[in-house]
Amino acid sequence: MNYYIGDLHLFNRNQTDEGRNYDRRPFATVEEMNQYILERWNAKINNGDTVYILGDMAMRGKNSALLALVAQLKGKKILFRGNHDDLSDYRYQRLFEEITDYREIADSFDGKTYKLCLMHYPILMWNGQHRGSILLYAHTHNTVEEAFFQKCVKELNENKKLNVQQGKPIRAINVGCMMPYMGYEPRTLKEILSAHE
Template identity: 30%
Template sequence: MPNVFFSSDHHFGHKHIIDFESRPFGSVEQMNEMMIESWNAVVRAEDTLFHLGDFSFLGKEATRNILSRLNGYKILILGNHDRGRSRNWWLDAGFNEVSEHPLIYKEFFFLSHEPMYMNKHMPYVNVHGHIHGQKYEGNHHFNICVEHWNYTPLTFEQIRDTVVASEEGSD
């Protein structure tokens, strides 16, 4: 049975993100390789992965090379660093689908790059990236940035179960 995974903010090829976010890598090459290994350790060819933005700072050929090495059917929601390139650029680089706007998953989860406004009365959860090591309080936001999850994508069930556990803990 195929799984559905989520991740964001890999910043492949972005040397300065190592310092900006205190990533535990000695070089951008080491970072890229470890993130590819972490992705492929959990995502299989038949799985789907929603990438919630800021995928690569590399040129098209280098980005295509990375995408060709990553398992799964890959869907990109454009992040702020991705938007300088057209939707077709990302499709040509190897994403299977590209969205310029947030998506709704399972009629309950808002998938976006930047966190969306969610008041406490809304029954939805916003799965997002963008803010890297930061975290919003409450049960309405789930930060899927790689820094929070050891550079490894999470399944839908892992996210759902974490959200449910945090809701039960707040009662």
């Protein structure tokens, strides 16, 4: 089974009440956030599953506590480089099946196959978007930048001159863990799409 998540920002105090809590996450401390994510992740993911982490796993890669935490997360972890990912520690790199910037994959459920473009950053044009390919990304959290990007996607769908996708909606979905439909745990494509219907 494939799962998707991004913007975990493990060990980032500014994602909790210990710091600025940019996302207004419901955690008083980093330890509470890390433990919550670990428990939710491992309750859902099996070692045979693949988890596509769309960037910003953590703030640094040389912390022994971070190495221990990521080593406990089940599944084959594929990390898409985010702007906050420090990958300078070889031990940290080894915790991932692969580290990449971009990938196109297919995922299926209920007898239907979907083409996906995966990366950390949202982009306005991606391969196959006019033929139903879905962009999954992170980076923008739940910010004014996210609202602006989604407004652009909406305009692509509404503008008759731009709408050339033969009846298929252009879809770009933020899989940042703080989004209401993500709930700080990896989600299947079916879960993600169901939340957007």
